[in-house]
Structure formats: structure tokens, C-alpha cells
């Protein structure tokens with residue numbers, strides 16, 4: 001089991017938006033959907049594009065390089081060329097602070 005590290009403030013993550021943070025050498029993509037916060041890897045599993053530069057369609061992040069889509073809640077791949085899901089991180093919210101388990 002990893003440790004929970006503070007990542008950012010909930011109030012800085014608007015509903016439907018994304019943000020990236022780097023924690024312990026990991027690039028993490030945070031999103032807020034339906035008031036809940038989710039965290040997956042922020043690096044595309046296809047050719048390592050920064051998903052923080054991608055765009056959100058419904059509950060998915062679209063890779064800016066070759067347009068694979070991943071579910072923000074689970075990291076699941078929706079379409080090729082990526083075939084490997086994104087790592088998903090556990091999230092805890094305490095007060096206004098988002099903590100990610102790394």
C-alpha cells in the first residue's frame with residue numbers, strides 16, 4: 001500500500017476539468033466528474049504523450065497525439081492505437097485538499 005500525498009485543492013479543479021501533478025516521479029491526471037475527483041496516469045500508454053495537453057469529451061480524456069480515448073474514472077482504453085489502460089490511483093479528499101495514493 002502506498003502513501004497518500006497532497007496533490008492540489010479541490011477548489012482549483014472545476015467540475016468537468018482536468019489538471020496534472022507530478023508526485024514521486026509519477027505524472028498524474030486529476031479530473032472532477034459529478035463532484036467526485038478521479039486520478040489516472042497522465043502519460044499516454046501508446047507513445048507517452050502528456051494527457052494533460054489532451055481534451056475532455058464526456059467522461060473521457062482524448063490523447064492529443066493520436067486521439068486514443070481513456071475513461072477518466074477507470075483509466076480504461078476506449079479506442080486504439082493505445083491498447084493498455086492508464087494506471088488508476090486511489091483518491092481521498094480531506095477538506096479542500098485532494099490526496100493521491102502513490
Ligand code: FES
Pocket residue numbers: 044045046047048049063064065066067068080081082
Ligand atoms: S501517444 Fe496517445 S494515442 Fe498515441
